Amino acid sequence: MALNKKIALPLTILTLAVVIAGWLYRSGKMNKMGGWFKSDGAAKQELNAKPVYTCPMHPFIIKDKPGACPICGMELVKKLNDAQASTSQTPEQKQQAAMLGRVSLSPTQRVMANVATAEVRQEELTRQIDAVGIVQYDQSRQAKVTAWIAGRIDKLHVNAVGDYVGKSRPVAEVYSPDLLASQQEYLLAVKSREQLKNSPIPSISQNGEGLVQSAKQRLLLFGVKESQIAEMEKAGRPNIRLPIYTPLSGVVIEKMVQQGQYVNTGDVLFNIADLSRVWVEIQVYENEFPNMKIGQRVDIQSQSYPGKPFSGRIAFIYPFLDPKTRTVKARVEMDNPGMKLKPDMFVRASVKVALGKALVVPVTAVMDTGKRRVAWVETAPGIFEPRDVQLGQRTDDRVQVLSGLNPGDKVAVSGAYLIDSEAQLNGGGSHEEISGRKTDGQKPAPAPARENTLKMDDMKM
16 A cells, blocks of 8 residues: 555656646747747747848858848848748649749749849830941042153152142143154144135135144043143143143052153053042941841941041942851941041941831840740749740840740749759759740640749758
């Protein structure tokens, strides 16, 4: 009997201790390691009351207050706990994500993956084509001064390259025995005409006029002007030296003779160029020249005149391609006030091409795998699916979409590669594996359910 009392008392005390411990555990007032246990409700309240902050680039950095990342200096963002992340999506959203190739993201995971979206919209698309060019002479404003008759250069009025010459001023004077003899022949023909015009025989009077016209034509072929012939006829004596004029006004770009030099018929004396108007030959790559049209405005910039714009129009597009540079040349004709643009000067050219209204997205929204181009579309909050797209013209940061997307669709413009990689890792099939589902803007057909949830929390260290 005494033994039973000794056993019953410790059992009673142990039972009471167990009951009290269970009550304290359920009420959250006992510490597991010398502290207090927290119930699920109390733990959630404390976690909600004390948010934590992490770095999007370095998720293992955890802080209890906002600030900057000690590694990269980025601003810390608020991190949701697993319970909040799991309740941030409705069951309907999770069911939508159970489609082949779709990926579901919670708000925390979107921040960690740096996922941002943009709306697909219709915009006026303008493309700017940048090219380099070289200033050239206007070939229609170049000329050569040649000797029309053999002789000696007795006098030069132009002594250096770069001198300006005009059509009304002679550039040189040449002495030619043949020219002197032709002038004397003309004067004799004129004198004979005066003597024969009073003849009663018509054939003789008309013959005198024919001799004058024949001698005059020979002088014209030697480069003598009508005015010079009239002056010679008025003076009654030949000119010993014949003035030579240029066919146009411009700058001497090449000088081939010296004073006192003998020249033959057809020898070039000077090269003249009119620089009041020049050509700029720009080089356009073969993937851009289809947008070039004759008459388009071209803006020219030169390092010699920063901030001083020049402009011209495309006058000709060469019909061949340079096999070394893979470019096509386009000729831009433009005025050159003050002759600021010098031949062989390098310039930068830009052409703005209006492509009209088109459906466009940012360039970063499209993944180019070489075989296909894919964009990740947010069909519901946190739900992304791949779409095959066909692209058209591209600007600096925009690209034209020909098919695959509709106005109003939201596409991922950053983090798309992380979404695609997660789809492959989770076995949902990447965009490369969905070969038979070209949507052309339509939603893909359902497939066997497989939920792909991006678990960026695995990055914790």
